[in-house]
Amino acid sequence: MAKVNDVVLVADAVSLEYPLTRGIIRRKQIGAVRAVAGVSLQLRRGETLALVGESGSGKSTLARLLIGLQTPTSGSIEVAGDNLAQLSSGQLRAKRRNIQLILQDPYTSLNPRMTLKAIIGEPFQIHRDRLPLGKSRTEAVAELMATVGLNPELINRYPHEFSGGQRQRIGIARALALRPNIIIADEPVSALDVSIQAQIINLMLDLRDSHQLSYVFVSHDLAVVRQIADRIAVMYQGRIVEAGPAAAIYASPQHPYTLQLLAAVPSRDRDRSQQPGQPQTVVPDDPSSPEGCSFRSRCGKATDLCGAVRPELSDTGAGHEVACHFPGSDSAAAPDQDPAP
């Protein structure tokens, strides 16, 4: 068990709901969409926690909640022991310097009219006291550029003069400026070519060690996650359905959804053309329902129990948690019966 002071970020039963309304003049709330539903997690010092799941699973929304860009409808988020919701705006600003964001798209997340000096140095305008003692802003920016493997002589260039991989380095340099201890990275290598992706992952691993960073790493790429994550939380429709040490989840996934995800990754060692007519599950577009397990319409093991009672996350041992009535690595990897009606 981790010591209490080892935990740098805590989410406790965090939910985010978007109201569904009807009518233009007299607006009436007719329901709510739960983008994130009752998520609890902890991030420990120096570890990488990966949030994985498909699009719409709520992983990016959760990342935005963790960094305080959105306020949860219920539940709380604590950074180094302080509840974000209870801080004044000044305190919140001071807190935010400890937690920084790296985004997916290095083409749209950098202002094309700003030079690198302005982009990477901008955080120092707001947090002047974080400028290293006795250094000018230019010196600090040049140092950051060197840290992420960019030539400091290019300090007055604009983002369009750089390739995708170099732009992602610019984004990382900007995130490092205020010497944060937590970095939330939302699909940081998804837009990059394979040969460049490996460079950026290696850079992030180096920085984690040299700067004592903790990462929340949001990704849909299970092979990338395999290389970087210490712990993994698998999300499905706003909930964590399985969480635990990365090695345990890859070695023996317990939730049917995790099994399906892992089985679906195209593999260099498999030849689909040799096995035509594979069973397929075609899922209706909107399988959401208020009760029961939200995954049951895609699950080969689902029973009446799954339609009636939503399974809660429970520990199967060694911190490996799963929310399923019938967990296990056996049989259900690819359900071959017809999709649920």
Next chain:
Amino acid sequence: MTATPLLAVHDLAVDFHTRDGVVRAVDGVSFQVNPGETVAILGESGSGKSVTAQAVMGILDSPPARISRGQIFLEGRALSGLPEKQLRAVRGVEIGMIFQDALSALNPVLSVGEQIAEMYRGHLNMGREQARNAAIEVMQRVQIPGARQRYSDYPHQFSGGMRQRIMIAMMIALQPKLLIADEPTTALDVTVQAQILALLAQIQTETNMGLLLITHDLGVVAEMAQRMLVMYAGEVVEQGSARAVLDQPAHPYTAALLRAVPSMTERVDRLPSIPGRPPNPLEPIPGCSFHPRCEVAQRCCSQHPGPDLDLVKSDRQARCWFAQEVLSGGES
């Protein structure tokens, strides 16, 4: 090699005429696709793989792009140089193409059923009712649940995977002999990707259609393709049987790319990456265009381009002076 291949591309070169000068995006690409066969073109961004596909389909943005050399044959008939009107009859009917982004490839103000029916009305002169039934039938074939009810739905009412199915339905409607798929599953979740790939493989077995698959994903190549080409900086640097190339690459770029792909099964301390970055097409590199990033490069590599695609062993070609060494290095 006696039968006429379905598609034969011979020594294709495509130039882009830009303000900053002429950029050669594709240089000397040759390959064949046989009926029922899947050929993959693997490459990173800027390698010229999509431009090659667009040239085959005859949908290059021209200007600025221009086919400056080479020929394209469909069942022995030369496509290059055909007037636009005759090309239109080939596109859609004999060659279909699906893209990564189905949402922008579909008409947002026309129901998906009408868009598919239009293929039958436009190309086969079917009547309204007949086309509607044919469209519903092909929607069922690509396994869209409730095809009849969803005929009148618009593209935005479908999920990404369903939209990709609709585009596939539209493209196989006229039973083309060749389907070109340009990153067909890149925007999709892995579980949906697996379904779409299985669907394509199934359609192929049923119709004996040739498939030219453009992708950056080695896993997709391994699962789908019988033969593959690896492109770098506009050139084919290696080609051969997909299984053999993936198991034992002969070009240093292919080898480095394979090493850089993160593994699902084991965790490594440090991912082997390829140093440097792809060349800027406006500043061609003298000699072999991969040599600045290559770990086996010698001085000759900066002075002479790689040899013409040489037969390294049976059914394998690689454009590298040291292909034999790379190949035997991988064996150990």
